[in-house]
Amino acid sequence: MKPRVEKLYQKVANAIATAIGEGQYAIGTRLPGERELAEDFSVSRPTVREAMIALEIRGLVEARHGSGLYVTSLPNQSEAAPELDVGAFELIEARILFEGEACAVAATVIDDATLAELDRALADMTAFDPASAEALHADRRFHTLIAESTGNTVISSVVENLWNIREHSPLCAHMFAEARGEGVNPRVDEHQLIVDALRARDPEQARRTMHLHLRRVVEDLLSATELDVMERARSEIHQRRVQVARRLGIGHSDTNERPRATAG
CATH class of the missing domain: 1.10.10.10 (Winged helix-like DNA-binding domain superfamily/Winged helix DNA-binding domain)
Structure with missing residues (x-):
């Protein structure tokens, strides 16, 4: 071994x-x-x-x-580090490789019934809260349907396994959870472009739209987990609040009335 x-x-x-x-x-x-x-x-x-x-x-x-x-703490030398397996970036790299080609193959053989199922998955992504379990399930169903439509059980098994890794690898799951916490959710418009390419039976466009979608996922994850960017933004917002408070005299001992929040 x-x-x-x-x-x-x-x-x-x-x-x-x-x-x-x-x-x-x-x-x-x-x-x-x-x-x-x-x-x-x-x-x-x-x-x-x-x-x-x-x-x-x-x-x-x-x-x-x-x-x-x-x-915050020292490592416990007597305890082995937990096996965290696959990270989100490594996973998406594999998804770009496999799902891009699966999408191209699907475009040559997909039937109208499967296209209708993809439309329903899109409708579910739109209907449910983007961060909900239902929307995430619809996202997974969308991608696995495309793999299944190739008629190749090996392709569909590989794509299914990639999604299992996304959900069960602690590191990967943690990274996607952080991204959802920053408002990163499935992009319905990008999924629609994939369906359009499949419906047109255009393998090159199908591959291209899948690649673009997954690369956008990478960009979203990078933005959502970018500590320096998030910290800088929060720091800047805090500084602006301090400046506004100083100009308006908020927090003075002789100021009892607080300004009301306004929309816009």
Whole structure:
């Protein structure tokens, strides 16, 4: 039996955990920024992102709004690090490869009944709260229907397994949950473009629209888990509030009436 290959994000996470355990980063210390860590380890920023989230799941670090990631505890040397398996970026890379080709094949053989089912899945995505379990189920059903429509059981099994990984890998599930918390949900308009290409029986366009959709998912995840961006935005909003409060005299001891919130 071959030894399990350590994933790149795991190598980064384990190296930082070791540095924490050896005292390089004491409890309460702020970790270097994402860009600096990416350069230090010669990896991409998405890999650093997955490593940081893995460390959060382990309880070794925490994100502090407007400040960065701070060490909160030492690793337990007697306890093996939890196996977090696949991260969201690694998963989507595989989905681009497999689902793009599945979509191209589907365009050559898909029947009207399956197209009608895809329309119903789209309707469900629109009808339900985008962050609800029902909408997420409709999203999965949409993609697995396309794979099933190829008539190739291996293709449909691979795509089904990719979605199982998305739901059951702790790291992947955590990253998508964070993204949903930032308002990232299935894009119905992009799914509609995929259906349009399938209905036109255009393999190249079907592949292209699936690729564009999944690459947009990557962009959304990068934005939603971008600590530096979120922290900077929150910090800027806080500073604006402080400036407005200062100008309006809010918080003065002789000011009893608070301004009312207005819409727009």
